[in-house]
Amino acid sequence: MSTGLRSGQVAEAAGVNIQTLRYYERRGLLAEPERSNGGHRLYGEDAVTALRVIKAAQRLGFTLDEVAELLEAGRHRHGRPVAGLQDRAAAKLAEVDAKIADLTTIRTALAAAVDAGCDNLTVCASSACCPIPFTDLAEENRHAGPCC
Numbered sequence: 001m002s003t004g005l006r007s008g009q010v011a012e013a014a015g016v017n018i019q020t021l022r023y024y025e026r027r028g029l030l031a032e033p034e035r036s037n038g039g040h041r042l043y044g045e046d047a048v049t050a051l052r053v054i055k056a057a058q059r060l061g062f063t064l065d066e067v068a069e070l071l072e073a074g075r076h077r078h079g080r081p082v083a084g085l086q087d088r089a090a091a092k093l094a095e096v097d098a099k100i101a102d103l104t105t106i107r108t109a110l111a112a113a114v115d116a117g118c119d120n121l122t123v124c125a126s127s128a129c130c131p132i133p134f135t136d137l138a139e140e141n142r143h144a145g146p147c148c
Contacts, residue, residue: 004042014051029054029068061092
């Protein structure tokens with residue numbers, strides 16, 4: 001291969017830095033590029049597409065290990081059904097929904113603590129009207145008194 005894109009060109013086109021490009025190469029997410037006579041890495045346009053796919057998958061919440069599995073599954077499909085994007089996206093969606101539920105619970109508790117004027121974690125935890133969920137754990141240390 002005498003023509004191709006050099007590392008900096010690929011990184012810029014894909015919106016990553018050169019270290020990221022090399023890291024993905026070491027991880028096997030990108031194929032090792034051809035080399036010029038001078039030893040420079042020369043990539044095809046497909047490297048830019050692959051980098052964009054990797055970054056998009058990461059933004060969707062997939063880890064690099066999961067991205068590697070998705071890419072590998074896509075390479076070895078050959079018309080056979082292989083657990084690919086549909087199954088993994090559905091699993092990731094369930095994971096995201098669970099995180100959203102957890103974050104909603106956390107947000108509700110924090111908003112209640114702010115609305116109640118809680119300013120001291122220890123005092124609030126020992127108050128009967130503490131809105132933070134750990135109040136159930138502090139049941140034996142509660143005493144009647146003003147809230148937070």
